[in-house]
Amino acid sequence: MIEFKINDQPVEAQAGWTVLDTARQYGIHIPTLCHHEAVEPSGNCRLCVVELRDGDWSKVVISCMYPVQDGLQVYTDSDRVKNVRRWILEMLLSECPASSEIQRLAQEYGVEQTRFAIHDPEEDCILCGLCVRTCKEVVGVSAISMVGRGVHKVIGTPYMMPSDACVACGSCVTVCPTGAMRRRLDLVRGEPKTRMAHSAV
Amino acid sequence: MAETNVAQSFTERRLGSAADLKLYQEELLAQKDPQQAEVIVCYGTGCLAAGAEQVEAALKEALDQAGLDTKVRPLIKTTGCRGFCSRGPLVVIQPEGLFYQKVKASDAEEIVQTTLVEGQPVERLLYQDPQSGEPIPREQDIPFYKKQHRLVLGRIGSVDPTDIRESIAAGAYQALAKVLTGMSPEDVVSEVEKSGLRGRGGAGFPTGRKWRGALKAIEKKGRPVYVVCNGDEGDPGAFMDCMIMEGDPHAVLEGMIIAAYALGSEQGYIYVRHEYPVAIKHLDLAMEQARSLGLLGDNILGSDFCFDLRINRGAGAFVCGESTALFTSIEGLAGEPRPKYVRSVEEGLWGRPTVLNNVESWANVPLIINNGADWFAGIGVPHSTGTKVFSLVGKVNNVGLVEVPMGTSLVEIIEEIGGGVPGGEPFKAVQTGGPSGGCIPYSLKDVPVDYDSLSKVGSMMGSGGMIVMDERDCVVDVARYFLRFLEEESCGKCIPCRLGLTRLREMLDDFSKGKGTEKDVEEIESLGEAIKDGSLCALGGSAPNPVLTTLQYFRDEYLAHINERRCPAGICKELISYQIDQEACTGCRTCARLCPQEAISGEKKKPHTIDQDKCIQCGICLESCNFGAVQVISPALVSQKSQEAAS
Incomplete structure (x- = not known):
């Protein structure tokens, strides 16, 4: 068993799991778009980012591919994480405005509207692959x-x-x-x- | 270069041992008469562009006519880049070491007559000291070269890279012989570790630690293990790796062979971008010649160590310089990066342990083995040992390739070696590290150029591009330039990079048109941080650096664009106008003739005026005016002045 913390909550994971696997096991919400259990993760949408901290050191990684390690300190909703998600969602709002999933997620992160030009109001593909x-x-x-x-x-x-x-x-x-x-x-x-x-x- | 089929002449010779190599080197040296004259023509890219080929042909003809073919050895030698690119084409006459610059084909006869026949220098072709105006006959006395410490570039410019015998005579493959005869793989790795060598590709990861990591991965996963050279240099304004591959390909091969011995690798790859055809040709030739001599391939130098190399040509994607994208490209897939939470030394090419190093890093390895780790660690500063090659470009007098010990200050490189900014003003900023690096302002001119000091000021070592800027460079424009470059080069795999770079560039476009608020400055910083944090690979992860560092050091200039609708450098087209100073204009009509819009009118010998409605701000009038009469001003001032004139 590998022991670490997500949002200061102690969690246990099996070797080979990712941070996302563990978070889902504990019902900790991390949004994803390009993740699916049926296929290998590829890290395209970057919505599942989390922040790792160790003292003054901190780094933003994607939870869907980051392998669990003992002693990790993971934060799923820190300011840095929210900043990345907010910008991704605001840009997706202009890129694929027709997607209701994007609109729902944007709302969840307080992005009401996008400042960027919309090229195709019908578009809904986010190229997650x-x-x-x-x-x-x-x-x-x-x-x-x-x-x-x-x-x-x-x-x-x-x-x-x-x-x-x-x-x-x-x-x-x-x-x-x-x-x-x-x-x-x-x-x-x-x-x-x-x-x-x-x-x- | 010499058009002999060198490889063919080697078929009868195969070096069977390290002693054999030493013997061969002595033989080659004995064939040379150090007193005999040698005419060296630099075949670096800069010199070629300035007409080195014509100079070489003219020199050949002049030598033939003078009947000097027995006195000069070989007739003419062409070499890799000698570094002083802005003074090309360069010709050096040995053994005196006479350094001729800006040589034209028409100078050939005089060089042959005066220097080779009469033994006198051609004074007008010598480099002149910019201060005293005195001619400096020898290369090593020229300030550009004097302050340099050319180790990696040591053989470049003195050997013909297409003839392995030249490199062997100059000491190539001696480090390999040393390794094979007296060092265990463990010795090699600890020697590189002890030297403190850090990756010259930009990030500065300790090379020895990387090799050690690969050894550990091999213990776990077994072999095969691959050795890969990253020659996909793509930063705008950077050409050091190209010149190393072209000018001394054997240094790169030797470094890789030594690593292969240390790791037990049997196959290596050199990934070179397709835009470097000469580098590919020289590497290919070098490999062929090394193979036929028994320095590469099966049973290297008679030992049971076998290792071979192949070249993979990149198709021109900047992102393939990123390690994982480079691997996918070699594997035959689209050159897109993979997240690397497992390091390349454990899971690299084809999922196998892989050691990937940059061209310059590989070229440093033989130096470390030959001279010892302590010698290497004694050069430079602690934590950044050895030398670094920079391509010094932009608004600087001495454009070219320079190699200095780590820790040399920016101002020393730019002012003492580079000869400062044309016109004598202090530089405004230096962009180091290419599109992933940052802009360092003049106020930080004393910062030592090493990995840690550069990252402390927000920039990075990068692969070694150094672009000097003066007061006529607008930081908003520079940041837009790098963003446009990266926007085109983004592979599009992850969202922050694919969409973010375009959006960031659009926000800067608005600034260059005078649109934006102070709030937008904060938003740019916030988006920049999101791209840095969110992107998959180092391309997106460092793409906002030019914007973020210029905002850090030149915020006032950004604010002038939006608050005063003024571009202080006079570059952003929508914020400037050209105007002719009625006092200074002589009415020569030069600008009027050249103006593509026919916006300039006025009679001959009388002051001209520019029709602002027709003007497209191309700046041709400013560049063409010999009297300094064309001025750049902001539009607000123009309307103010025309109002004054009307009243």
Whole structure:
């Protein structure tokens, strides 16, 4: 057993657990977007950040990947942590304003509105990559992937063409934390009309 | 460089032992007559851009015509960067060590006649002391070189990097021989530990401790273990690693082979960015030649130690200089970083224990082995030992590559070696550590340049870029520049970096237009901290540094932009106007001819005026005016003046 503290509360964890695993075990709330038990964590959304402290030393890490160690002192809601979450949520509010999950989380952290310009009021994808990881790790077909880099990054199929690799299992839609995959299914599978023509060939 | 197929001529020779290497070195040295003349043309990037190839061709022709081919050895030698880039193309005549600068192809004949035939220096090509105006004939007496301590750059500029025999004659691979004959792997690791060498890539992690960590990981996980060189140098204005790989590739190879011996590694990788084709070519050639001599590959120097290397070319992503992104790139995946709560020495390339060091760190290893850890630790300051190579660029007279002991002060580097800012004003700030570093103001000019002192003032050592700025550089503009660079280079994996850098840059864009409040300054700082804390890798984790440090040291300048709608440096276009001083203007029409907007009018020999409605603030008039008549002022003042004129 590994013993440490979360928000000054003593906790026990098993070797191999992450800080997030432990927090959930004890019912301590840490928000996440890109985390799912079915796939390996990848640390994209950064919403699950926590602060580690040791005397004057302090560091912000992501709880979904940080391995538990004896004597850790974890703070899940410190000022530094809240600052990171607030800014992420304010930026996501402008990036994917259509997502009700983001709106709910933003409200939880006191972000009422965003100062940043909204490019697409319909957008709801946060590019957490959960759909891509599920398609690869759970379904094992890799029909979709991250395409492009930096601010140009999107979820897509190879060459942005409807993909034969997709088995229409719908796992990507199920795991999507914001519901964005629903809008993108046709992109992956092709329009229903062309899909039928395609299978006839 | 010499177009001989060197590798071919080695096929009959394989060095079977350390003694054999020593013998070979002596043979090579015996072939050289130290009294014979040698013409060295610098083939560093700066000199090449200034026309070194033409100079070399002209010198060759002039030598042929003078019939001196037997007196000069070899006819012409081209080498890696000699460092004094702003004075290129550089030509050095040995054995006298005559240093010719800004050589043109048309100077070749005179150099051959006067120097090689008559034995006299060509005085007009010598470097002149900026104070006294006296010519300084020898390289080592020039202030730019005098204060330097060139160890890592020691062989660069004197050996032809495409011919391994030159490097061997100059001592390459002697450290490897020493290690193989008399040092256990444990000895090697403790020697590097004792030397205090810290990673030259920027973060300054102790190299010996890293190797020790890898040894411990191997105990747990077994082999294979990999040795990797990070040659993905990408900071704007930094070119030290490029020049080391181009000018002395064997130093890098030797360092890596020594580490491979210490760790029991059989395979190493050199990750070089695709934009460095000459570095790749020279490394490749160096590896080929080292292999054929038995210095790399199977049974190195006749021992049972086998190790080989391969080059991986990066495709141009800045983020691939980050260790985990570099590994994913070598593994054939998209170059994106992984969170590293487990260190690379335990879980690096292909999940195996891996030692990743920067080019300059590797090049330091043979020096430590040859001269001993105590010697190395005696250079520099405690906790930052040895020397550091900097690329000194920006508003400084002597642009180039400099190597100084750690702990040398900023002002010594910029004013004594760099010759200060053109025009003689003190510098305004220095950006160290590239886009991840910070701006250090003139008031901190005495700060010693070592890892700890730089981080104390909010900047970092970084890989060694040093960009000097003067009063005509606007800190808001500089911060925007670095943010734009990182915004383009962000891989987009994590949200704080992908979205945050764009949003931070947009907030600064507003400042450069005079929009914003003092509250926004605090918000910029708050967002900057969120990006630093929240980002996945060091790219995002250090991206706000240029903004945060300029805010720390030049807050007044930020406030002038929003409170007075004034850019004190006269750079931010929306906050400045150009105006012609009616007294100083001679009516020469130069600016009027060059203005792309045809905004300048006036008769010949009479003062000109600028039509503010047409002007796009490109600044061509300011640069072209020979009489200092074009002035930069803020728009508020223009309207005030035109009102005065109207009344």
